[in-house]
Amino acid sequence: MTLIGVVITIVTALVIAIDFLRRRRFPFPRYGWTGLVVLLAAGWLLSQRVWPVTIYFTPIAWTTWVLIVDAMIFAVRGRSRLHDAPAQLVWMAILSIPLWLLFEAYNLRLANWIYIGLPENTAARLLGYAWSFATITPAILLTAELVESFGWFRPSTPLSFSRTAHNAMIAFGAACLVLPLVLPQRIAAYLFALVWAGFVFLLDPINHKLGSPSLLTDLAAGYRGRFWSLFISGWVCGWLWEFWNYWAAAKWLYVFPIFQDWKIFEMPIPGYLGFLPFALECFVMYVTASWVTKALAGRKAEHGESCVPELER
Numbered sequence: 001m002t003l004i005g006v007v008i009t010i011v012t013a014l015v016i017a018i019d020f021l022r023r024r025r026f027p028f029p030r031y032g033w034t035g036l037v038v039l040l041a042a043g044w045l046l047s048q049r050v051w052p053v054t055i056y057f058t059p060i061a062w063t064t065w066v067l068i069v070d071a072m073i074f075a076v077r078g079r080s081r082l083h084d085a086p087a088q089l090v091w092m093a094i095l096s097i098p099l100w101l102l103f104e105a106y107n108l109r110l111a112n113w114i115y116i117g118l119p120e121n122t123a124a125r126l127l128g129y130a131w132s133f134a135t136i137t138p139a140i141l142l143t144a145e146l147v148e149s150f151g152w153f154r155p156s157t158p159l160s161f162s163r164t165a166h167n168a169m170i171a172f173g174a175a176c177l178v179l180p181l182v183l184p185q186r187i188a189a190y191l192f193a194l195v196w197a198g199f200v201f202l203l204d205p206i207n208h209k210l211g212s213p214s215l216l217t218d219l220a221a222g223y224r225g226r227f228w229s230l231f232i233s234g235w236v237c238g239w240l241w242e243f244w245n246y247w248a249a250a251k252w253l254y255v256f257p258i259f260q261d262w263k264i265f266e267m268p269i270p271g272y273l274g275f276l277p278f279a280l281e282c283f284v285m286y287v288t289a290s291w292v293t294k295a296l297a298g299r300k301a302e303h304g305e306s307c308v309p310e311l312e313r
Contacts (some may be wrong), residue, residue: 002246006263009243012236019150024075029083032071037062046247053251055119056128061244062135069142076149081142089138095289096137097130103195110180112192117249128250140282144233145212153262155226160220166205173202189257196277203284212287215280219280230279238275242267 042060045053053060067082070089074080081089107113119125161169176198180188200215207214218226245251246265254260259268 001264009239020072026075026078028075029071031067035064035067056250059131066138073146092138093134097285099285100133106195113252113254137202137282140279144229147217148229155222158222169205173198198280203288207287212291225302231276234275234279
């Protein structure tokens with residue numbers, strides 16, 4: 001099964017790389033080459049079991065991935081977050097930590113995964129947590145931006161929903177997020193799929209009502225590109241996450257009570273489908289968090305305090 005996972009991961013990466021090479025119009029930035037060299041070096045050091053690379057391989061790999069993908073976006077579009085608005089990318093990474101901690105909080109209840117091989121030193125362990133969590137949202141959203149830059153998707157028939165439908169989505173999303181918390185733990189352990197979908201239904205209609213970027217706004221305009229790009233990003237990042245995690249010394253193991261005999265790397269096969277809606281969640285949660293932080297910053301500005309940087313592209 002590991003060989004199958006390696007093949008799928010390589011094929012997925014090759015599809016992205018080949019289309020990137022077809023569509024590249026600008027020079028590949030130096031920081032992208034730096035990311036690629038560091039990733040290859042870290043992979044070699046990992047194979048030699050060199051400390052501390054074995055412990056911090058996941059955040060190292062994902063930091064280099066962010067650099068590489070951002071450089072690819074620049075090479076296709078002539079602009080990118082890191083090149084043109086680095087403060088946005090830094091803020092995205094900062095927001096990524098509390099956003100992922102919401103899922104960690106759910107995991108305290110559902111016990112779907114555990115971490116092994118972590119440093120015994122508390123500071124070193126917290127560094128690994130924070131560094132790893134800070135790469136999640138940037139990796140998903142930048143990979144989606146890269147896919148979107150390929151121009152694979154064309155405008156289609158607008159699809160809009162009534163206010164009643166929006167309210168029903170919000171109610172459904174709230175139910176998805178509440179049920180795993182109120183049902184008995186032995187039942188809740190099977191319901192993490194509700195968490196992977198719940199934030200999308202809860203927050204995207206709210207983002208739409210606030211006038212923030214949203215999937216519903218895109219659909220109403222007849223644009224499917226962001227939706228499908230996020231889906232593809234979830235697939236790409238999901239396989240890379242599990243591939244790099246499998247070889248690291250400090251890593252996560254999935255212990256949810258089904259499909260434990262059907263694993264590719266450390267993930268039971270059906271779990272890979274969860275990365276698709278998770279990418280949508282990363283987007284809608286980031287948009288909501290951006291709106292909240294900007295609203296709070298606006299209040300602080302009224303009292304003479306500084307604002308957070310602009311967050312949306």
